[in-house]
Every structure is written in structure tokens, then in C-alpha cells.
Amino acid sequence: MPRKTRPVAIVGVGQTRHSSHREDVNQPELIHEAVRRAIDDAGVSLDDIDAVVTGNMEMFEGTHQPDMWQVLGNGAWGKPCLRVSTGGTTGATVFGAADNLVASGLHDVVLAIGFEKQQEGHTTGGITAMADPLWARHLQTGALTGMAALEVIDEFGHERARRAAMRYRVIMDQHAAKNPNAHRRFNLSFDMIDDLMQKSPPLVGELRLIHMCSQSDGAGAMIFASAERAAAINRRPPVWVQDHVTVHREETLSLSGVPTYDAHGKLETTTQRRAAEILFARNGIARPSEEIDVFEMYDPSAWWGLSWIRDFLLLEGDEHLQMVERGDIAIEGRFPINPSGGVTATNPIGATALLRPLEAALQIRGDAGAHQVPRTVRKALASGFGGTLWTVLMLLSKEKPDA
Amino acid sequence: MPPKPLSEELIHREHMARFPQRWSTGPVMGKFLKALRDEKRIMANVCPRCGRSQVPPREVCAVCRVAATQFEEVGPAGTLRNFDVVYYASPDPVTGQSREVPYATAYVELDGAKGGATFWHELHETDMTKLRRGLRVRAVFEEDGKRTGAITDIKYFEIIEGEA
């Protein structure tokens, strides 16, 4: 069991409708939409919020210390307001920080906010600026790489790999079609796979435009509360934060396909697999794909999404490809992944890793509407991705964790 | 007075953010860049505990959490371990200007590098269909008098024809 000073519940969530363009609002106004919805969802007032945790990646909007301006809309005035920022994982770090702030006893009710307005900057240029200026900034192209594709292709063959990645992408789009907040909805179908494999414009190598995550304007907000306050708020059923694990890795973007070794000469694993090993061991989960009811994964591209199923679920060989080929990951499948449509559909980056547990919480509550999975969701997994292939893995549960 | 209607016209403002920078190389990166400039040599540093190479060298070995103090020459030839062919033009934050596409970048395991370390750089090849993992490649240096102590003192890597 994870050690935790006291249990923490999610008592309200809110998000904007995500879009490529929100010329009608400025940054604080966009955030406000999500905050207002979370407060209404929880049925609390602004005064009930004790503290705020917020995050985004400031180079995307070119605003230094943006939390200063955001106070006009984020509800933090007169309250403690923490800003954490860890790249793509920002939303998940916000999630973890809000959980820690409540569990620590410092605050009883904490509002967590993730936000990005990609339209205001150049997403790929902004990400490229993460590379070291002396040796890598001239080489990086944001988060665009074909190397994940190259590795899957090398392992499983050109035809099967490309087909599986596109099938994954079509399933995600079919999910997004059911989610009114999703940004991109193309109405893709399986009979279009061959055409997409040929005609979608290549970005980098075998990574094509259709595979890649969107660039969205949007915000998400979640309200965390102690058990006592959750019992009093109680507008919707509480969802419990079971655990979260953060695994970063070194500065270099070792996308090389060359195995690296740890100090003991042991083959290094991925952050995805390491996070899953820690999380499942700590929470007594022996068979993740059977014990977990739904997974909201930060899938920055169809290739990464496809590939990481294996790591996150601690699978071997081609089991993850089979899951996609059989349709297990569809909403009505055996192990639904991203019923929201995921990140290839919707990606306001600083919000993205918060939208994953937010959507997972909706699934547990049974409040996901048309993209609700047709089963009782007792345990939901959510992941964040960022930095140099960093992972945050979060586990939410319907039942209150044992003290 | 009737309420003032909100504007239909939506105002926006374009802006190029530009900040002058003074980047320190530090001793470790400085030694690497000076070796490129003065000797046309690629210097990796080596972790005293696990023995893996880092190229470019960094202050510590991230795995062992110790300073990596020893330097060894690697390359200039190596094996192509992975690569990207970039078709999407994006701004270079060093200039703010858009890059010309397509271009290729490569992760090269330089000869002599240990522990799977690869070196990331541009790969110069007009026929992108030639690229595959395992190809032998070599660094091509900027000519004498034109090297400035920058990563671009290596102009690019090129395929060594005839070597598997």
C-alpha cells in the first residue's frame, strides 16, 4: 500500500470544450471556464477552495510566471497558489501536488488546474526549446520523431506495425466522436486504414500527421478534498486517489533504439514500465489488464500509444499489438483505452496530463456520457508523458483506500 | 442606455519574443567543443563507476550520480542506430526562423563509445531511401579556420559507402 497521511478524494471536475482556436478568450478567461465548471460540478463555492495548484508550459504562450496574470480567472486570489511545471507531465504533476497538499493536512480542499493555449505560440518551436542550446537545439523538432515508429516496424514488420498503429488511431478517433469536448473528430473508419497509411502527410519518417497529437486550446480543473470535506460536499460520488508514481529520466533524449545500461550493467527499462512496476507492486495489482477497468493514457502519437500499451500493462512480445488488432482497447472492449479519444484527439499540453485522471474520474463516477465504458469502473489508470520520455502514472479507485 | 454589445471583431497581436543569450559551456562541454574546434576530435567522458560514455559529455553520470571526469576520444566513424527524416518545417528557437525541409538527424553509436551511448547530429544524404539502422557513417568537420567551438564544427554525418 502507498503510505499516505490521510485519504484524498476527487469531488469535482471541469473542462473546456477543446479546440484549435479560442480567439474569443484570453488566458485567464479560458482557465476560468474549466474552474467554473469544476466548482459547479462539486457544488461548492469559491470560498470553499483552500488552495490552488496550477500548471502550464509558459514558452507556449510566452508569458513569464503566468500564474500572476491567471489569478484574474483561476480562483486563487487570496489563497495559496502553487505553480508546478514539468513539460508534458505538468497536468499529472499538478494532480500529484494537489493530492500531496491535501494528504499533508496543509489544506482540506485544493483546486488543481492544467491549461494551455497552443494557438498563441508555436507548439513545435516551444518544445524544441527544451533541447540544450549548445548541442541539440538545432536538431530537435519538438516532440515529432519517427523513431518510435521505426522501432515497432523493425520488431513486427512494416505492414503489421503500420496497420496496427493506424488501427489504434482510428479507434481513438471513434472514441473522440463520442466525446463532445474532444478537439479533433475526423469520423475515421477501419476501411480508411489503407488510404491513411498511404496519404496522410509524413511529418517525420513514418510518423504521419494523422498519427500525431493535436495542438489544442483548453483547460481542465479538478477539486481534491479530505475525506471529511468530501463527505460534506458529496454532490457527486467521490473518486479516490489511490496512488501516483513519477519516473523521470536523464537529460538526453535517448530515442536511439540502443539499449542503455544502469550502474549494475542491467538493461534499462522504460519509464513507462518502471512506473507500472512500482505502482502495481505497491497496490497489489498482479494482473493489471484484468484488475483495471479503464486506462486514460497520454498518447502523444499513435505509435507511442501503441508501443506503450506493452510497457504500461507489463506485457511481452506482441500482446499489445494483438489487443489493438482484436479491438480490446475500444470502449466496449476488454480493456478500454482512452474512451475520451485521448491525446491524438485533444492536446492542450499543460492540461493534457490532468485531463487523463479527470476523464478517469468521470468513468468511475459513471458520468462520462456517450463515451462511458459499459461496465462498473472500480479502478482506473491514467498516465502523463513529458520531458525526456518521463512518466507519471496515476491510479484512481471507486472505493476509499484503506487507511 | 442599452447594454454595450461585446465586440464581434476579435483583436490579436503578433509578437516575436527575442532574448539575447550568454550560454556558458562549463568545463566539461567546453573541453568537448574546444576539441572539435582545435583538434577535430570528438571527446566523450566516461563514468568512473559504470564505465559508460557520454557524448557530448555531461557533468555527471545520471545513472551513478557521480562526476564523470575521464575523457576518451570516440569516432569519428560510427554506426547509425536510429534516425529521423523530418518533413515538417518548424521554427528554430535559435533564430525564430523556419527550417528548410526535408532533413535527417541521426543517432550514431560512435566507435569506442561504451554502454550504448549515441551521439545526435545531422545526417547529410540526398537519397533518404538509403537510410537504415546499422549503416556505417562518419563525421564531416568544418574546414580549418571556420570552426568556432560549436557543435556545428561537425557539419554533418555522412554514409560511408561500401561498409555494412
Place this chain on the structure above:
Amino acid sequence: MAAESDAFVVEGTFALPYNYFAGRVGSTWLVALRDEQKIYGVRHPQTGKVFVPPRQVDEKDFTDLTGDWVEVGPEGRVTGFTVIRYREPYQPLPVPFGLALIQLDGADTSIVHVVRGEDLGQLSVGRRVRAVFARERKATILDIAHFAPV
């Protein structure tokens, strides 16, 4: 071993393009500067407090403020000031120039804007000033070119 003597400094640039959106509330205010040469505030429906610059909600209680636009100024009083004497590329006027907090007539909050037109040594709190509109206006806050003493 690498030593301090191996280190050196590389001069370079960091540059990225941006495109900011004022939003509908902000655009309403900026378009009024351009087209009407008028300055508006937004009035809180319960407290009656008039805010300038405009904003969508009151940050303290989340009350929507976009329903009641009231004209403020163009005159007001200086509530605080400084004289900027250091030079930066983003400054709107050559130095030295006055930078003042100005409470426009009819407003309950002050805006920050530039003041010119008199000996800067005479700038004082309580001084009456008036918005001077630019001849060429582009829907920016600098459509008010500056404030001048009345």
C-alpha cells in the same frame, strides 16, 4: 579532467513567434479605444464597483462583469507614479518618461499608463490628467498615446 580553463561563453539568441488574443471582452475595450476614442470600465452588478481594465469576472467572487459597460474618463487623477530613466527596447516612449497609476473619473481601480507633456519633476499624486488619443489607432492600449496634465 576538465578544468575551468576549458569553459567559455557562447553568445546566442532565444527567439520564438507568438500571436496573442485579447478575447471578446478585451476586444470590446480595445475596439472602443480605436473606433469611439472612449474608455470603458465594467461595473459589478452587486457592489457597483467599476473595474478598468475590463475583465470577464470579479476574481474575488466570480461574478460576471461583462453585462454593464460604463464609460470612464477621459480625465482622471494620478494615484501613484514613477519616472522611468532606464532604457529598454519595449518601452513606448524615449526615457525619461512618466509611468503613472491613473484613476479615471468613474472608475474604482487605476490603470498604468504613460504621462508626458510637462516637467516630470512636477508629476504628483492628485494631479488631474487627460487621455490623449493617437491619431492613428490600432486597437491597442497605446491608442491612448499618453496622458497629459489638464
Place this chain on the structure above:
Amino acid sequence: MPPRVAICAVAQSKYVRDRWQDRVQGMCWEVVQHVVRATGVDLAGEDVGAVVSNSDDFFDCRTISDSAITDVVGAHFKCEEKVAQDGAQAVYYGYANVASGSSDVVLVAGHSKESQVGDRNLITHAAFDPFYTRPVGLDYLAAAALQADAFLRRFGITDADLARLVCQQRAKAARNPLANERTPLSPADVAASPMLADPLREAYVYPPSDGAVAMILASEDRARHLTDKPVWITGLGSSIDSFFLGDRDLSESASLRQAAGRAYRMANIGQPRTAFDVCELSDPYAHQLPLWAWQLGLTEDPRQWLSGDLARFNPSGGSLAGTPQVVSGLARTAEAVLQLRNEAGERQIPGAKRALAHGTTGPAGQQHCVVVLET
């Protein structure tokens, strides 16, 4: 009940105007090594549960500034979370990380190199919104000048008063080997210092600064193994004020009063005026030391306070002597810890048992964080 949380070790680099000889990685590694050695934690093992880093993408001109320092803070295949505000907020979050039960031991590590961009006003100008406040040329220096104008006028504090304060504080900095500016100043020197933005002279503004700070936080059980001299975090408070300067009364600070109130409640402090042996306040602009002291409840009359005994206020020389804006609150906390451990050398306040450390983020002190520390 949450565990008590102690600071077990602190390290600061020497603050300098231009740490040209190191990347941020080298600067950060130096202080991390120091706290690792002081506590004996194994950075490569399981000792450290999480790293709370503290830096700023804009000052580093690097997206995900913490990705540059993952290696040197030992976060490879570990948890690292960056607080992107003043460093006191990193202490706040580091406390939460331990008190929540998430981690027994947390490494807090902050860095900033203001020399990298040369002119830091370019950075802080970008903190203003693009439509109402940027076009008129605001930056944090201009905002501080508007605040100084309001505060000095309200209390009739003169240029000569500020000059005396700055000379006194510089004399303290001269006793701090880590301080950036240590050259003694005379009132004549101050009078010759150019006016940047009335009433702020160059001598009233902190010099451009490079530096790094690290500390180890631990739960009570673990702290006993890591140090003989734990310093307990007994109070924390934070708050943020309005963004638009014209929405605030700049002659005072509502958010600092709120932050202080919260920290004092948590630490059971009823009489802040007499509660602290040492106060380390983030005062990048000279007028902020009396302003903050007043709003923290350390004096009822900031004008009178200026002519009193200031020995216990910023014995380090404070932020005015030159700590980078981003890590300022972390540096103040580190100084307070050194005082409570009786390790502050020539700047030691004898017998210090309880200290206040403070950090501030944003234009004219929009946000404040207060930390109460006890032996």
C-alpha cells in the same frame, strides 16, 4: 497526523553576477553534492523519495528547465517535480511531499543564472499581459518603483532613510562570504547611484545574480538519522494578490498579511513582533524590507522600525545583496537554517531558536510565502 518535517542540511553556491565558468548543471551539482555529503544520503539508492526542483523556463530560456538538471539532482528514474515560482514555494511543496507520506526524504534544489539573458527586465516584462500592461512598458523594476513610491509617500520615508538602510544592509552582506555584493557603501555612494525609476536608485535594486541552493527535507524519523541539528518547519503560509497594479493598494500587501497569518496560526505564534530571533526576508528592492517587516507584523510602524535595531533582519544582507529572483526564498530559508544551526559564521545571531523566512513572486510582491523555522 502528518509527521513533523525537518530541514536536515542546506547548501548555497556563492552568489555572483556572472557564473560564466559553469552551466546551470555544474552550479546545481555543487550544492547537491554538499547536502548529500552532509546527510550521508545515497543519491543513487532509494533514500531520496522525491526531488522538488525550483527554476524558471524564462530565466533559463529553456522549455522544461528542470529537464536540464535531472541528472545532477539524481532524478534519473526517480520522481522530480518543479516548482516554477519563488523558492519559498518549493519549501512549501517539499514540506507537503513529506507530510503527505509520499516521501520520507526530499531533495529541494533551485537554480537561476540571471547572467544568461543579461538584462532580466526583458524577462519580467514578459510577465505582463499582452494587451493592458505590456504595451506601456511595465517590468518588475517599474512595478517595484510604483510600489516604492506608494509606500514611501504613505509613511514619509525619505531617500536618505533608504540610503541609510542600504548601507546598513551592505555592511551585513560584507560579513557574508556567499553574498554577491559585499563592497561597503556610504551614504555618499548611494547619493551618487543613478536613479533608475523614481524613487529607486541602482543601489536600491538587487544586482543581477547567479546561484543555486539545495536542501534536504525529511520526516522526523528519518531526520534523526540524517543530522544532529534538525531545523523544524513549524509554520507555512502563502497567498496571492491581484495582478493589475491598479487593483491593489501598493503601499501595503494584503497577500503578505494573509500568508503571514496562515503561517503564524500553524506555528501557534500570537506575537510575531517578538517571536523571531532571525528574519530573512526577500527584499530585492530596498523599500521592501520595511514594507514586508510591517506587513508581517514584525513592526507597527515601518518608519520607526528603520531607526531601530535591525540586527536580526536579514543578517545575510538579504536578497538586496544579490540572490537570483527565482531562488530568493530558498536562499532566505537556507540562511535562516544556518542561523538556527549556529553555522552562520560572522553573521551569526547568537542563540537563535526561531526564524522566519520569506519569499515573493510576481510584480511588486503579488504573491508571498512565509516559512517559520524552529530548532
